[in-house]
Amino acid sequence: MQNKYIISVDMGGTKILASVINSKEGIIARLKKPTNIEAGTKTYVKDIADIVTKLIQNSKLKKENIVAVCLGVPGSVNPHTGIIGLAPNLGLKNFNMKSKLEKVIPYPILIENDVNLGALGIKYYGVGKKSTNMLAVFIGTGIGGGIIIDNKIYRGKNFVAGEIGHMLVQKDGPKCGCGKNGCFEAIASRTAIVNNIISDIKKGKKKSVLSDLIKSNQRIKSGALRQAIDAGDKVVTKRITEACETIGDVLASITNLMNFDMIVLGGGVIEALEDYILPIIKKEFQNHVLADSAKGIKIVASKLGDDAAIYGGLALAEEFLGVKV
DSSP: OOOOEEEEEEEOSSEEEEEEEETTTEEEEEEEEEOOGGGOHHHHHHHHHHHHHHHHHHTTOOGGGEEEEEEEESSEEETTTTEEEEEGGGTEEEEEHHHHHHTTSSSOEEEEEHHHHHHHHHHHHSTTTTOSSEEEEEESSSEEEEEEETTEEOOOTTSOTTOGGGSBOSTTOSBOTTSOBSBHHHHHSHHHHHHHHHHHHHTTSSOOTTHHHHHTTOOOOHHHHHHHHHTTOHHHHHHHHHHHHHHHHHHHHHHHHHOOSEEEEESHHHHHHHHHHHHHHHHHHHHHSOHHHHTTOEEEEOSSTTHHHHHHHHHHHHHHHOOOO
């Protein structure tokens, strides 16, 4: 009997990453190429089709080995119709990726928001296996959330549930990428942390190990924040601590509302700084959560990294095709 696989595709703003995966072997092959949405949607659809076809050929698999192609979209998407409502980083709006792609490759196409896929991956293949009601929060450039209720992803009426990053945290606070002010991610994402650090340094408040990077306009990633923390950088320590306290407060409020049994934190900031920031988040969480809401809840870091959404494709195939790969 031939082994079955899915192709999970991460439709990132800078790269398309495709992986061959099943539940027994895990990820057996990967392939990536730069995102070229500027060339138009026809070219973009062709690029996805090409990387899927090439990956299957490189893996020496046949058509009958592939159960489905699962797409993770950084934006709002209706998984039933395949229509991407809005994916700002890809320049896509009201675009039916499912129907377009099914015309050029001979596999069932499944499509879902990438954060929802990450939550599904964590629930079924990561630290959330024993959880029934779980919140997954990914902290990086922005802040995204995925909600699991009764072991199923909760998408909401218009398929946009889980947009934790756009909860109002500070009225008249900093402007968010969504255009509104005071959103959670405008205050506690890596982007927000870095913006505050840059502002502090440019005002000449204190010296920082990141000063040279900032002067040369280099992008400050999570790894650079880690190095600054390890060096005892006071500017970086202050701003990360403030962000962690906000994260703890928000998670406490959500727990009081939803009474989850597990909160899983992922994303680049968590991966780089877990040992430093998780204790701060947990302490602030305990300061503001109701005692009964907090009973038995676990707040843990994801161990799947960027692969969480890739594994989530397996759960999507089971949900929509009834096939366990």
